[in-house]
Amino acid sequence: MGNNQDIQNVSKATIGRLPAYHRYLKEKMAAGERTVSSTAVAEDLHLNAVKVRKDLAVISSVAGKPKLGFSIADLIDGIDRILGYDNVTDAVIVGAGGLGSALVGYGGFKAYGLNIVAAFDNDPERIDTTLGGVKVFDSNDLVRLVRRLNVLIGIIAVPASAAQSVADELVEGGVRAIWNFAPVHLTLPANIAVKNEDMAASLAILSKRLAEILNSEK
Amino acid sequence: MGNNQDIQNVSKATIGRLPAYHRYLKEKMAAGERTVSSTAVAEDLHLNAVKVRKDLAVISSVAGKPKLGFSIADLIDGIDRILGYDNVTDAVIVGAGGLGSALVGYGGFKAYGLNIVAAFDNDPERIDTTLGGVKVFDSNDLVRLVRRLNVLIGIIAVPASAAQSVADELVEGGVRAIWNFAPVHLTLPANIAVKNEDMAASLAILSKRLAEILNSEK
DNA sequence: ATTATATCGATATGTTTTTATCGATAAAAT
DNA sequence: ATTTTATCGATAAAAACATATCGATATAAT
Numbered sequence: 001m002g003n004n005q006d007i008q009n010v011s012k013a014t015i016g017r018l019p020a021y022h023r024y025l026k027e028k029m030a031a032g033e034r035t036v037s038s039t040a041v042a043e044d045l046h047l048n049a050v051k052v053r054k055d056l057a058v059i060s061s062v063a064g065k066p067k068l069g070f071s072i073a074d075l076i077d078g079i080d081r082i083l084g085y086d087n088v089t090d091a092v093i094v095g096a097g098g099l100g101s102a103l104v105g106y107g108g109f110k111a112y113g114l115n116i117v118a119a120f121d122n123d124p125e126r127i128d129t130t131l132g133g134v135k136v137f138d139s140n141d142l143v144r145l146v147r148r149l150n151v152l153i154g155i156i157a158v159p160a161s162a163a164q165s166v167a168d169e170l171v172e173g174g175v176r177a178i179w180n181f182a183p184v185h186l187t188l189p190a191n192i193a194v195k196n197e198d199m200a201a202s203l204a205i206l207s208k209r210l211a212e213i214l215n216s217e218k
Numbered sequence: 219m220g221n222n223q224d225i226q227n228v229s230k231a232t233i234g235r236l237p238a239y240h241r242y243l244k245e246k247m248a249a250g251e252r253t254v255s256s257t258a259v260a261e262d263l264h265l266n267a268v269k270v271r272k273d274l275a276v277i278s279s280v281a282g283k284p285k286l287g288f289s290i291a292d293l294i295d296g297i298d299r300i301l302g303y304d305n306v307t308d309a310v311i312v313g314a315g316g317l318g319s320a321l322v323g324y325g326g327f328k329a330y331g332l333n334i335v336a337a338f339d340n341d342p343e344r345i346d347t348t349l350g351g352v353k354v355f356d357s358n359d360l361v362r363l364v365r366r367l368n369v370l371i372g373i374i375a376v377p378a379s380a381a382q383s384v385a386d387e388l389v390e391g392g393v394r395a396i397w398n399f400a401p402v403h404l405t406l407p408a409n410i411a412v413k414n415e416d417m418a419a420s421l422a423i424l425s426k427r428l429a430e431i432l433n434s435e436k
Numbered sequence: 437a438t439t440a441t442a443t444c445g446a447t448a449t450g451t452t453t454t455t456a457t458c459g460a461t462a463a464a465a466t
Numbered sequence: 467a468t469t470t471t472a473t474c475g476a477t478a479a480a481a482a483c484a485t486a487t488c489g490a491t492a493t494a495a496t
Contacts, residue, residue, distance in 0.1 A: 019418035200237035209411035
């Protein structure tokens with residue numbers, strides 16, 4: 001995943017929109033369509049048409065055609081290539097509780113280039129069970145196993161109180177990217193990529209939009 | 219939640235950072251501290267000091283003092299006020315499966331001004347059970363119950379295939395904001411606030427960062 | 437009392453992202 | 467064959483966001 005050059009030349013904002021385009025294009029393709037116009041995508045996805053056109057221009061290997069638009073198959077290939085959906089990267093998840101099992105069960109991560117090869121938990125009840133095909137190991141073996149498996153990505157789905165120490169162990173095991181679902185800020189070396197999945201932040205932004213809408217109505 | 223004026227004048231980027239400040243400030247307060255400087259916050263949270271100072275200036279009701287910084291208690295009050303953490307808004311969640319129960323169990327939403335008053339599912343096994351104190355109702359009663367409860371926010375935690383119809387029903391029931399955890403783009407009226415929790419997008423951004431880091435090392 | 441200093445607030449600059457405009461062009465319609 | 471039109475690509479302007487700089491100032495140290 002992502003260990004290619006392509007992803008580097010694409011803006012962060014665009015990268016964030018690619019998965020949505022990908023789903024949309026897959027749908028259109030399944031519906032038998034061959035081309036899309038930026039205007040149609042923009043309308044359906046409620047985005048600005050110019051923005052979409054620039055995004056599609058980055059993705060597409062060939063120029064769009066007036067009156068026709070872009071080739072759907074080509075766009076999908078482009079996103080696959082940029083996001084590395086064609087080659088899979090291994091990851092481990094720590095925390096096999098509610099959120100952890102939901103994430104593993106959520107499935108489809110493999111379609112996004114992520115292959116969860118192991119789960120970890122410190123609850124004896126959960127150790128040695130399987131979670132959607134993924135075996136749950138003892139947290140005590142985390143560092144050793146992560147190092148042995150040569151895993152680059154770690155997912156943290158443990159309570160806030162345990163998150164920092166788990167993160168430290170993941171780094172010790174050689175992980176270079178951390179996807180953090182615990183509501184805490186992790187203190188980590190600068191050369192580790194971190195993405196915090198901050199539910200409270202999402203909720204705050206939703207609230208802002210709601211406030212704007214309700215306010216515009218009075 | 220958020221049904222106040224304050225949230226309107228604050229930039230979206232700042233809004234997204236407020237929950238992290240809130241957690242940080244609560245920690246500091248619990249540790250017995252009374253003031254923080256923007257430089258300290260910036261260092262601990264790995265943010266730019268000027269950015270933090272501007273954020274804190276928006277939050278704080280009084281000016282910061284040289285050598286001392288800002289009052290922690292005042293900042294917390296400010297965030298509570300802006301994000302509406304002091305007055306709680308009701309919400310319902312649809313989908314009591316893995317993700318749904320994880321979200322309800324994730325708990326702490328009430329601390330973020332969100333009170334989940336009901337869950338819905340169409341699986342007879344789940345109907346009439348309780349999920350962390352929240353009763354699971356039959357999806358068939360969704361529209362009627364949501365309308366009766368006068369709920370403004372709906373959380374969608376159902377499989378992708380069911381998400382659009384659930385969203386339509388929520389809107390029919392009077393919901394004005396939708397927090398969507400299903401990996402699909404929802405087509406909804408313009409006067410409904412939507413926040414998509416797009417795991418694939420998060421993963422894409424994490425991958426980009428990882429690619430940048432790995433690339434800078436060779 | 438005086439000086440040193442951490443921090444603030446304000447202003448300015450830079451960067452990223454979004455949005456607007458418009459001529460060019462390929463397909464469709466006449 | 468000619469005209470119309472949807473869409474593109476390019477350029478430019480605007481908006482949002484981040485970062486740099488610096489004088490002012492309240493506290494702490496001398």
